Amino acid sequence: MTEPRTEVPPLDCRTKALFLDFDGTLVDIAPTPDAVIIPADLGSLLARLNTALGGALAIVSGRSLNELESFLRGFDGIMVGSHGSEARGMTPPLDRLPEGLESAQTEMRDYATSRGLLYEHKSMGGAIHFRALPDAGPEVEAFIERLAITNPRFEVQPAKMAFELRPAGFSKDGALQILSDQPDFRNRSPIYIGDDTTDEPALAWAETHGGFGIKVGDGKTRASQHLPDPAAVLDWLRAGLEH
Known part of the structure; x- marks a missing residue:
């Protein structure tokens, strides 16, 4: 770069x-x-x-x-x-919702709520924002990576002060x-x-x-x-x- x-x-x-x-x-x-x-x-x-x-x-x-x-x-x-x-x-x-979408979104929402973070609902995935708690970044990344492993139809997408789960491919x-x-x-x-x-x-x-x-x-x-x-x-x- x-x-x-x-x-x-x-x-x-x-x-x-x-x-x-x-x-x-x-x-x-x-x-x-x-x-x-x-x-x-x-x-x-x-x-x-x-x-x-x-x-x-x-x-x-x-x-x-x-x-x-x-x-x-x-x-x-x-x-x-x-x-x-x-x-x-x-x-x-993508003409249909990915399998496992709702359960993954629920896990992300519950995780964010329990830690005072911001969950962003997306029609094909979701994101957890840690702008208000910058030190939580590594923990959020590790959580999203674990979630992607158990939901192989999704991939981790880093963003500005956030980590997302998006459809694979x-x-x-x-x-x-x-x-x-x-x-x-x-x-x-x-x-x-x-x-x-x-x-x-x-x-x-x-x-x-x-x-x-x-x-x-x-x-x-x-x-x-x-x-x-x-x-x-x-x-x-x-x-x-x-x-």
Whole structure:
């Protein structure tokens, strides 16, 4: 991994395909997942970008699809949720709930409640956040790893101050590979924008498939480009429309 450059090339809507993470990329990280503040014009901005890009725009997030839809009203383009295991605007990658999902979610919820941690329910998995108790990170990781061993249809997904359980075999870079074969995305060079460890495989995928990744915030990354925060991402997107 390297320190990315800070001067990001302008967005050329005629030749690029654009893939956007949500938390930490389009909106600031909030103390709890349901407390994010959505910019008033975000849905309309994405809708205009989708038109300018000829439909080659997709939201690719670890969030559940129903949450993305509720947060991004006004945008009717492609959304990929739950780290690639559910989607809108394309054939759903996973067309049924994974076996053992409910019992795993119950275990995660009970564990988090008993230790004063935050459990985040997801339609295809779940997450335990330890932002309020940073020292609990190693214990949470060990618990999630044990849970994945007893539930082989799931994998551990590290995130910012959290560990998740997600369906095995799905990932954000896998979603980009599938989307790149869709007619609207074909023959366009990819740009992926994301902020944390869950985004690194997708950032690397864009770098190795004729495009580039943009890392949002600090830290080592496989992306060649950098923007400091979601406000800068939105400014870059708006400038792309003008360009």
